[in-house]
Amino acid sequence: MPPPARPRPAASSGSELALPALEVSGLSHAYGARRVLHEVSLRVMPGEFTVLLGPNGAGKSTLFALITRLFDARQGSIRIFGNELRRRPDLALAQLGVVFQQPTLDPDLTLRQNLAYSAALHGISRAEARRRSAEELARIGLDQRADDTVRSLSGGQRRRVEIARALLARPRLLVLDEPTVGLDAASRAFLLDHVRGLCRENGLAVLWATHLIDEVDASARILVLHEGRIRASGSVPEALAAGGAATLREAFDHLTRTSPEPAP
Numbered sequence: 001m002p003p004p005a006r007p008r009p010a011a012s013s014g015s016e017l018a019l020p021a022l023e024v025s026g027l028s029h030a031y032g033a034r035r036v037l038h039e040v041s042l043r044v045m046p047g048e049f050t051v052l053l054g055p056n057g058a059g060k061s062t063l064f065a066l067i068t069r070l071f072d073a074r075q076g077s078i079r080i081f082g083n084e085l086r087r088r089p090d091l092a093l094a095q096l097g098v099v100f101q102q103p104t105l106d107p108d109l110t111l112r113q114n115l116a117y118s119a120a121l122h123g124i125s126r127a128e129a130r131r132r133s134a135e136e137l138a139r140i141g142l143d144q145r146a147d148d149t150v151r152s153l154s155g156g157q158r159r160r161v162e163i164a165r166a167l168l169a170r171p172r173l174l175v176l177d178e179p180t181v182g183l184d185a186a187s188r189a190f191l192l193d194h195v196r197g198l199c200r201e202n203g204l205a206v207l208w209a210t211h212l213i214d215e216v217d218a219s220a221r222i223l224v225l226h227e228g229r230i231r232a233s234g235s236v237p238e239a240l241a242a243g244g245a246a247t248l249r250e251a252f253d254h255l256t257r258t259s260p261e262p263a264p
C-alpha cells in the first residue's frame with residue numbers, strides 16, 4: 001500500500017518557501033460602535049507553531065471568526081497562502097482547518113460517523129474518507145474507539161477527534177481557538193505534542209489561541225493580543241524584550257496591563 005498523503009512538508013520549492021500560510025494586515029473589527037480589533041497584523045509561516053496569547057476578551061475569538069470567514073473582514077486583509085479571503089474565499093478556505101472554541105462533534109454519532117459527515121461536506125469520496133479517518137484516528141490513538149459514540153469519550157479525547165476531523169481535508173494551515181480549555185494537564189500535553197509534531201514533521205502552519213502561558217515552549221512563535229491590539233510578536237526572547245522582563249509571565253503581565261479608562 002502506498003504511504004498516505006499528508007499535508008505537504010514545509011515548502012521545498014523556492015517561491016513557496018517565502019509564502020506565509022497566514023498573513024493578516026491592518027485588520028480591524030467593531031461590534032456596533034465598539035471597536036474590538038485595532039489594525040491587527042500578523043504572519044504565520046509554514047511549519048510554525050504560533051501561540052496567540054491573550055487574556056479573556058482580548059479579541060482572539062473575533063480574530064478567528066474573521067480568519068474563518070464567519071464574519072466579513074471589512075477593514076484590512078487576510079491572506080491564506082497568498083489568497084485574499086474576500087476575493088478568493090474558495091482557494092483560501094481550501095487550505096484552512098479549524099478547531100473552534102465550542103465543541104462541534106455530534107455526541108450521539110460514532111467517531112467514524114462524525115468524521116465521515118465532515119469528509120462528505122468537503123466533497124471527499126467515501127472510500128477516501130474511510131482511509132483518511134482510519135489514519136487520523138490511529139494518529140491520535142483512538143482507532144480502537146472508532147465505533148464508539150463521541151458521548152463515551154473524555155473531554156481530551158473529544159478534542160483529539162476534533163483535531164483529526166480538522167485535518168481530514170488536508171489543510172496546510174490549522175487554527176485552534178482555546179483547544180485546551182477544561183482539559184487536565186495530561187490531555188493538554190498530549191494535544192500540544194501532537195500539534196507541534198504536525199508542524200515539525202508535516203510542515204503544518206498552526207495558530208493556537210490560548211490564555212495559558214505554559215502552552216508556550218521555547219521554540220514557539222508568540223503573538224500577544226490585548227484589548228484588540230498586538231502587543232508583541234516573534235520568538236520567546238523577542239516577547240521578553242518587548243515586555244522588558246526576565247520571564248514570560250512577567251512579560252505577559254506587563255504587556256496585558258489594562259489600559260486606563262480614557263478621560264471623560
Ligand SMILES: Nc1ncnc2c1ncn2[C@@H]1O[C@H](COP(=O)(O)OP(=O)(O)OP(=O)(O)O)[C@@H](O)[C@H]1O
Binds near residue numbers: 036054055063
Ligand atoms: N457578538 C458580540 N457582540 C458584541 N461584543 C462582542 C461580541 N463578541 C465578542 N464581543 C466583545 O468583543 C471583545 C473581544 O471578545 P472575544 O470573544 O473576541 O475575545 P477572546 O479573546 O476570544 O475572549 P475569551 O478568551 O473570553 O473568549 C470582548 O470585549 C467581547 O465582550
